[in-house]
Amino acid sequence: MALLTFGWRTALLLFASIEMLVLAAALWQPLANRTANRILSCLLIVLVGVILPFAIGFAGFYDRFPWLSFAPFAVPLAIGPLLYSYAYSLAFAATPPRLALHLVPALAQFGYQAVIFPLPLSVKNHWDAIATPVLAPILMLALIASLAGYSIASLRILRLYRIALAQQRSDDDRLSARWLSRAVVALLLLLAISLAYAAWNAFIAPLDYFGVIGRYLAIAAIGCYLAIEGWRHADLRLAPIPVPSNDEPPAPSRDWRAQGAAWASQVRDANWQRDPELSLAALARMLGTNTAYLSRALNEGLGVSFSTFIAGLRCDDVAATLRSGSEIDLLRLALDAGFGSKASFNRSFRARFGLSPSAYRRAHASNPK
Structure with missing residues (x-):
């Protein structure tokens, strides 16, 4: 045997x-x-x-x-x-x-x-x-x-x-x-x-x-x-993606670039981008519009996706802090700005400014504004 x-x-x-x-x-x-x-x-x-x-x-x-x-x-x-x-x-x-x-x-x-x-x-x-x-x-x-x-x-x-x-x-x-x-x-x-x-x-x-x-x-x-x-990732709610509302079709004659810039200024002034779980639907409600209008203003007017738009505002906040000469830890700055992780922050920051956050800090260390 x-x-x-x-x-x-x-x-x-x-x-x-x-x-x-x-x-x-x-x-x-x-x-x-x-x-x-x-x-x-x-x-x-x-x-x-x-x-x-x-x-x-x-x-x-x-x-x-x-x-x-x-x-x-x-x-x-x-x-x-x-x-x-x-x-x-x-x-x-x-x-x-x-x-x-x-x-x-x-x-x-x-x-x-x-x-x-x-x-x-x-x-x-x-x-x-x-x-x-x-x-x-x-x-x-x-x-x-x-x-x-x-x-x-x-x-x-x-x-x-x-x-x-x-x-x-x-x-x-x-x-x-x-x-x-x-x-x-x-x-x-x-x-x-x-x-x-x-x-x-x-x-x-x-x-x-x-x-x-x-x-x-x-x-x-x-x-x-x-x-x-x-x-x-078992408890991470990944889906479904909500379908944009079409109950109010955007008017073809609207200046979406101007509208996108106006809404971007409003979001920046209110610091809504700092919400780490901000969604298109939530931001549309805050702006008093619908998701179809907001999507078109971002996609056609500013040429960016919703995610890229919000990440850009967050990166701008961090960059302004770094230019001021702040010594606050980069992870703390990223989380305060609304990023969920340092990895996503690093990717977004490099895509926006062409430098890593640490390199950007060094470049502005001797010339705070």
């Missing part, structure tokens, strides 16, 4: 699996972004299922318990649709249309394994010898197409979300879910790694069970990153 051996490969994959399962359970609880969090929870469980056969395989489970062959643990065709659904639900606070249809290939993959798994071992071995050489390349091509297509679609959804967010919120950097874009890019990198493995296996030298460990460690790392960042 084969012995079980728990080496470093099994230890790493099992540790990552446990972490993902714990956080998947935790993500089922928060009320904020409930739909998105539960989709992410399902995605993490699917990722655990993908690496589990290798985690136990490296330990010798399939040698010790050969009846485990075809156990329906791994359903990789579910990764793409769930990742896209998570991005969509963050952006729109709803599941994507026809989600069930997106999951049909994954359900078929699971059903195929579930049907064969309870068959006698001799039957399974015979079927494996006949079908796997034919089905494995088809499954690989389907997986590549699924991951590539859904990853690109996810990035497109996140890009549209950020464009809309910049028109509606002043704290768009905090709500932009850039961590999810990094995870999607990492998944595309994993796809490239998988293609490299497949090419090596097909054209250079066949890889044994241990030769593909790098691929599954990469899956585990991406899964842990998704789990940790998803949990960190």
Whole structure:
């Protein structure tokens, strides 16, 4: 009887699996972004299922318990649709249309394994010898197409979300879910790694069970990153983006540049930009107008998004303080101006003045105004 051996490969994959399962359970609880969090929870469980056969395989489970062959643990065709659904639900606070249809290939993959798994071992071995050489390349091509297509679609959804967010919120950097874009890019990198493995296996030298460990460690790392960042942002209300009001269509003859300048002066005088959670709708109410008028004054009149407009006013406040020779800590100045983090402040300040805040302070240290 084969012995079980728990080496470093099994230890790493099992540790990552446990972490993902714990956080998947935790993500089922928060009320904020409930739909998105539960989709992410399902995605993490699917990722655990993908690496589990290798985690136990490296330990010798399939040698010790050969009846485990075809156990329906791994359903990789579910990764793409769930990742896209998570991005969509963050952006729109709803599941994507026809989600069930997106999951049909994954359900078929699971059903195929579930049907064969309870068959006698001799039957399974015979079927494996006949079908796997034919089905494995088809499954690989389907997986590549699924991951590539859904990853690109996810990035497109996140890009549209950020464009809309910049028109509606002043704290768009905090709500932009850039961590999810990094995870999607990492998944595309994993796809490239998988293609490299497949090419090596097909054209250079066949890889044994241990030769593909790098691929599954990469899956585990991406899964842990998704789990940790998803949990960190579980209560952050990212969506939905309110639709601008069209109840009072802007008049084509209005001078939007003059109107934008007048409203900018009014906002600056009242220091409304210092509200770290200021939204387009809230500012429109303060100005006594509607979101359609305000958006047009900013976009067409001043040539900026709402987020850029508010960030610019905040940067102007900090710059004026720095020119006065103030020694107040930059983070304190950023927070007082309305920025949610030093990182977003640094990006906005450099974009407006072409210098970092610290460099701007040094440039004006000897000539306070």
